Amino acid sequence: MSGPLRLLPGEGGDLPVLPRPRKNRARPSWAADPTDELAERLVEQISTAVHPYEVAALLESDGLTAEQIERRYGRPDLFTLAEDLHHRVPRHYPEPPPAPDPWRPDSLRCALRGLVFALPGLAYVLGAGLWQGAADLTGLVAAALLAWAFNQGLSHRAYLRLAAEGPAGAARALRLGAPAGALAAAGAGLLLSGFSTAGAFAVSQSLYLGAASVLLVLGRERALLLTLLPVAAGAGATTLWQLPTALVLTLLLGTVVLAAGVAGHTLHTAARAGGSGGDAPAQALHRSLPYGLFGLAAAVLAALAGAEDPRAVIVLTLSMGFAEWLLYRFRSLAVAALRASTTPRGFALRAGRALGLCLGAYLALLAAGAVLARTAPVPLLALGAVFWTALLLQAFSVAWPSAAVTLAAAAAESGALLAELPPGPVQSICPALAAAALTAGACRLLGRPAAHR
Numbered sequence: 001m002s003g004p005l006r007l008l009p010g011e012g013g014d015l016p017v018l019p020r021p022r023k024n025r026a027r028p029s030w031a032a033d034p035t036d037e038l039a040e041r042l043v044e045q046i047s048t049a050v051h052p053y054e055v056a057a058l059l060e061s062d063g064l065t066a067e068q069i070e071r072r073y074g075r076p077d078l079f080t081l082a083e084d085l086h087h088r089v090p091r092h093y094p095e096p097p098p099a100p101d102p103w104r105p106d107s108l109r110c111a112l113r114g115l116v117f118a119l120p121g122l123a124y125v126l127g128a129g130l131w132q133g134a135a136d137l138t139g140l141v142a143a144a145l146l147a148w149a150f151n152q153g154l155s156h157r158a159y160l161r162l163a164a165e166g167p168a169g170a171a172r173a174l175r176l177g178a179p180a181g182a183l184a185a186a187g188a189g190l191l192l193s194g195f196s197t198a199g200a201f202a203v204s205q206s207l208y209l210g211a212a213s214v215l216l217v218l219g220r221e222r223a224l225l226l227t228l229l230p231v232a233a234g235a236g237a238t239t240l241w242q243l244p245t246a247l248v249l250t251l252l253l254g255t256v257v258l259a260a261g262v263a264g265h266t267l268h269t270a271a272r273a274g275g276s277g278g279d280a281p282a283q284a285l286h287r288s289l290p291y292g293l294f295g296l297a298a299a300v301l302a303a304l305a306g307a308e309d310p311r312a313v314i315v316l317t318l319s320m321g322f323a324e325w326l327l328y329r330f331r332s333l334a335v336a337a338l339r340a341s342t343t344p345r346g347f348a349l350r351a352g353r354a355l356g357l358c359l360g361a362y363l364a365l366l367a368a369g370a371v372l373a374r375t376a377p378v379p380l381l382a383l384g385a386v387f388w389t390a391l392l393l394q395a396f397s398v399a400w401p402s403a404a405v406t407l408a409a410a411a412a413e414s415g416a417l418l419a420e421l422p423p424g425p426v427q428s429i430c431p432a433l434a435a436a437a438l439t440a441g442a443c444r445l446l447g448r449p450a451a452h453r
Contacts (some may be wrong), residue, residue, distance in 0.1 A: 099339075114222040143205055150208065210348045230254045294399070330355065330392065347449050348448070389435060
C-alpha cells in the first residue's frame, strides 16, 4: 500500500484535528438529562412552590453543592437550576385538609332542649282546674307575655357576658335579671288574677321561667329536665285519676322549688368559676332590646294561635328542638359553602340552597305534626316559618328587622281580633306575609360572605 488510507472524511489526505474534551461540556440532546431525574424526584415539593427561590431553598437543603450543579447539571449556579426546575414542573397546589366544622349540630343537646321547651306545657294540663273565668286567664297570659319578653332579652345579655367574661359574667347578669323579671311577671299575674289559685299559678309560672332561663344559658339542660319530672308525672296521672287540688299545687310548686334551687346553685357555682373580670360592653343593654321585643311578639302570636287551636301551639312547641338543630345545620352548610365557592354569586346560590333545605325540612316536620294533631296546616306552617327565620336572623345578630316584622304581624293579628274579623284567614295571612318578608331578608343578607365572618 503506497498511499494513506482515507479513514475519516476530510479534504485531501490530511487527518482532521480532533477537539480535546472540554471540562463541563454540555450533555448531548440525545443523552438523558439528569435535571429531569431531579425534577421527577422532587416533583411534589417543586409543584407547590410559588417562586423559584423556594426551589433554590429546597435544593440547598437537599445538600446540592455548586460543583455538583456545574458538573452534573450543567448550570452556572443554584438559582439558574432552580428557575429551570420551576418552569419544568407544572404548578399543583393541593387542597388543605378539611377543617373541623365549628357549627356541627349536637343532636343530643338539641333533643334535650326540645324536651325542656315542650314539657312545661304539661303544667297547663295538670293545673287546668286552678283557674276560672276570664280574669284568671288574663292574668296567666299577661304574666307569660311579660316573662317571655323579659327573659328573651335577659338571655341575650347573659350570652354577651358569657362570651366576654365567661360563666362568672353571665352569672352576674342572671343573678340580678332573673329575679327582677320573675317578680315583674308575677306582679302582673297577681294584679290581674288576684290572690287565688290562678294567681299562685301565675307566680309559679314566672318563677319557673326565670329559673329555666338561668339553667339554659349556663348549659344545664339535664338538670332542668330533672326538675320537670314532678309535673310530667302529675300530668300523666291525670289521664287515669282526678288529682286533688292540694296534690296538684304540691307538684307544681315542687317543680318550681326544684328549678329555683338548682338555678341558685348553678349561679353560685358559675360565679365562683371566675372569668376575665371585665365589665360587659356599655351598649349590651341596648343590643338586647330587639330580642326582648321579639320575645313579646312571639308570645303574642303563640297566644293568639293557642286561643284558636291549642293543638297548633303543642306541635310548634314540640318542634323547637329540631328547629334549633336546623339553625346549627344551616350555619354548618354556610361554612361549607364558603369553602367551596370561588365567586360571590356562587356562594349566594349555595347559601340560598342551604336556606331552602333547612326551612323546607322544618316546614315538612310541622306539616306532619299538623296531620297527626288534626289542626289547620296553613296557619301553623306560616307561624313556624316566622319563628324559624326570625331566630336564624337573630343568630347572625340581625335582630331589629326580625323584631320589627314579627311585631308588625302580632299587631296586625291583635288589631284584627279587636275588630272582630274572622281569626282563621287573619292567622294565615299575617304570618305568611311576615314569613315571606323574613325569608327574603334572610336570602339577601345571608347570601353575602361577610355575614358569615
